[in-house]
Amino acid sequence: MNQVLVLNSGSSSIKYQLLDMADRRRLAVGIVERIGESGGSAPDHAAGMRTVLSELEGELDRSALAAVGHRVVHGGDRFRGPTRIDDEVCAAIKELIPLAPLHNPANLTLIEAAREAFPDTPQVAVFDTAFHQTLPAPAYTYAVPAEWRDDLGVRRYGFHGTSHQYVSRRAAELLGRRPEEVNMIVLHLGNGASACAVRGGKSVDTSMGMTPLEGLIMGTRSGDLDPAISAYIARRTGRGAEETDLTLNKSSGLLALGGSNDMRDIVAAAEKGDENARLALDAYCYRARKYIGAYLAALGRIDAVVFTAGVGENSAEVRAGVVAGLDHLGIAISPKRNAAKSKEARYISPYWAETAVLVVPTDEEIEIADQALALIG
Ligand SMILES: Nc1ncnc2c1ncn2[C@@H]1O[C@H](COP(=O)(O)OP(=O)(O)O)[C@@H](O)[C@H]1O
Numbered sequence: 409m410n411q412v413l414v415l416n417s418g419s420s421s422i423k424y425q426l427l428d429m430a431d432r433r434r435l436a437v438g439i440v441e442r443i444g445e446s447g448g449s450a451p452d453h454a455a456g457m458r459t460v461l462s463e464l465e466g467e468l469d470r471s472a473l474a475a476v477g478h479r480v481v482h483g484g485d486r487f488r489g490p491t492r493i494d495d496e497v498c499a500a501i502k503e504l505i506p507l508a509p510l511h512n513p514a515n516l517t518l519i520e521a522a523r524e525a526f527p528d529t530p531q532v533a534v535f536d537t538a539f540h541q542t543l544p545a546p547a548y549t550y551a552v553p554a555e556w557r558d559d560l561g562v563r564r565y566g567f568h569g570t571s572h573q574y575v576s577r578r579a580a581e582l583l584g585r586r587p588e589e590v591n592m593i594v595l596h597l598g599n600g601a602s603a604c605a606v607r608g609g610k611s612v613d614t615s616m617g618m619t620p621l622e623g624l625i626m627g628t629r630s631g632d633l634d635p636a637i638s639a640y641i642a643r644r645t646g647r648g649a650e651e652t653d654l655t656l657n658k659s660s661g662l663l664a665l666g667g668s669n670d671m672r673d674i675v676a677a678a679e680k681g682d683e684n685a686r687l688a689l690d691a692y693c694y695r696a697r698k699y700i701g702a703y704l705a706a707l708g709r710i711d712a713v714v715f716t717a718g719v720g721e722n723s724a725e726v727r728a729g730v731v732a733g734l735d736h737l738g739i740a741i742s743p744k745r746n747a748a749k750s751k752e753a754r755y756i757s758p759y760w761a762e763t764a765v766l767v768v769p770t771d772e773e774i775e776i777a778d779q780a781l782a783l784i785g
């Protein structure tokens with residue numbers, strides 16, 4: 409019994425991995441994409457899950473399956489760690505749907521399908537929000553009326569916690585230090601993107617807020633903006649709150665500024681002289697740099713700045729753009745180290761820099777599998 413199936417469902421995709429935890433080997437890896445879109449391979453997440461199960465046919469040995477680990481995006485302030493799933497936990501995840509309408513319904517559909525497919529296997533939820541439950545009140549509090557905070561759950565929760573947790577631990581290893589000894593700023597730059605201030609292995613601030621919309625510029629999400637903009641757009645155009653929310657989540661960010669949500673397209677176009685793409689790239693890097701400044705102030709002292717996820721791991725241009733001009737703070741990169749292609753965790757700062765700048769590939773799936781196994785013992 410040493411296999412774990414990890415299901416990581418986004419709003420329009422299901423990523424899965426079957427892992428043999430005895431030797432930490434991937435037995436199967438796959439993705440069902442563009443769920444619900446025309447031309448996509450599955451009309452909804454339930455159908456997507458049937459595709460996953462049929463793809464796993466042959467690889468999956470039910471008698472060896474110790475657990476199914478689920479990524480669940482929103483755990484509110486109720487879930488502080490990995491949690492064995494039962495009817496009550498499902499009900500709680502359902503209650504949190506208003507806080508994560510694009511993510512939690514998909515997570516629940518997968519949980520239900522997996523409970524049905526593997527009724528005798530423990531199912532474990534690993535929440536994006538859990539790692540950020542250590543945020544102190546001044547960091548998670550929005551300055552809004554008590555009724556919003558007390559009755560409606562309005563506060564900063566933070567996301568990508570599983571990635572920030574895994575990456576910050578790996579970064580400490582690379583530094584040759586114990587996690588309790590180091591302060592760092594982790595930049596998870598994927599399709600969604602967030603920054604996290606980590607003090608002694610614990611999250612003390614993060615850029616995503618009540619929902620995954622706040623903070624950095626992302627593929628299709630605006631990140632930070634003046635909260636008055638929604639009402640202004642409503643007054644000027646008659647568009648309702650739902651439509652504006654969808655626009656800010658799905659049609660903003662790099663896509664709105666530079667014409668593509670894929671950073672590879674943006675960098676290529678910017679290098680060819682496309683001014684919109686140049687602005688998208690510069691605004692993206694500038695926003696991330698501002699968060700480095702803010703979290704440096706929050707942490708007081710940092711040992712490392714760490715880049716991870718699709719953009720952070722692969723784009724030397726973005727990494728260089730983000731830390732540009734921070735030499736006076738002891739944060740700099742070596743152009744040669746930054747340009748080197750590698751899939752390994754590595755230093756990209758020059759030998760003389762006071763602060764390490766690292767690239768650490770994230771692995772949310774192995775972290776979910778480890779946490780699931782640790783929980784069920
Ligand atoms: N070589 C690269 N240069 C720039 N961006 C890249 C590169 N490779 C991948 N990416 C970016 O990584 C993003 C996906 O990151 P990932 O962490 O896999 O996202 P998610 O888990 O949210 O789907 C893509 O949108 C793409 O823009």
Ligand SMILES: CC(=O)OP(=O)(O)O
Binds near residue numbers: 481599601
């Ligand atoms: C929570 C979140 O933003 O996740 P993703 O980056 O996978 O969209």
Ligand SMILES: [Mg+2]
Binds near residue numbers: 598599600717
């Ligand atoms: Mg991701």
